[in-house]
Amino acid sequence: MRRILASLITALTFGAFGTKPARAYDMDCAIMLCMAGGFPSSAVCAAAYAEMIRRITPWPVRPPFGICTFAAVPVELGGPGGEGELDISIPEYAWLRKTRVLWFYGRSYEPRDDPRQWDWYVRSCDHENRNCRYHVRVYGSHAPWPARFVSENGQSISFPSSGGHYSFSHRAVMVEFGDYEGNMDHSEWFRY
Template sequence: MKHTRLASLALAAGLTVDAQQAHAYDMDCAIMLCMAGGFPSSAVCSAAYAEMIRRITPWPSRPPFGVCTYAAVPVALGGPGGEDALDISTADYEWLRRTRVLWWRGRSYEPRDEPRQWDWSIRSCDHENKNCHYIVRVYGSHSPWPASFASENGQDIPTPGSGGLWAFYSRAVMMEYGDYDGAMDYTDWVRY
């Protein structure tokens, strides 16, 4: 009897760990599927959107989505029955590879005996939040940063505001993503 209880507890603990791991993989698939649809209104897509933003919000910053293992789900459970993770390098997933993580940094200051100056930069990273490069970098401008900028995907994206009358430093992160049909969209800026 004692061994039966112990075995039952061990089995329950193992199922809990497997369920938590499966839930994490399910979230990656949900992020990709909801992104493909432009994050339609639903409880699942709202949770997927929130998780995506949580992942890119520092620190530590991670990729907005991980490997979707839906391809490895057995046919008996409704999956395609593959052995590997979903391969997003094919032409069908070009829309997903257009995802960019955009990092904003801006400041305003008054050097001694000079008028106010502004510095700002926008760094763009790929869908894995790696391979980053600056798409805009301005130092010592005598005019404030622009109200918007053109992204690598051709969108006109508004820059974050200054954060108030006395805020002279601003950092924020956002995501630019496309849906399955190729329409581009972006998230709100998240300050950190």
């Protein structure tokens, strides 16, 4: 009986803590590969899209994807069997380098004895969140922000909807990305 009990405990221990099979790609590679296809409908791409959005929504925000180590995955696990990481500086990955993270901040207020005013800006950063600049910046306007703006990649993107009729402020973030054919797309705005 003790022998059976010891065997059962050993089997459960190794079953619970044993090694798991290696995945043929990491999440950063999944994000890049799914982005290349415009995030097609699949469980893997849905998880990759959710992870990309999860990375950009906390504060401070992280880049939407990191280093893809798919190049180092052995051939027997489905990888190319190379060394190191995927080099996205080559011309074949120009579409990936167009990825931008866009932040929106807008507020409306009524200064004492003055008509209602609006402030808003869109800040744009590259896929590494290193090269950032204000794409649109307006302060003290007597009209609300327009319905749309044109991004650095030439897309017409809707501003987030306004928050109400009285004093309000809100902020949101989105990812603008392209596929391997150069077609641009973007996520929805996520308020935070």
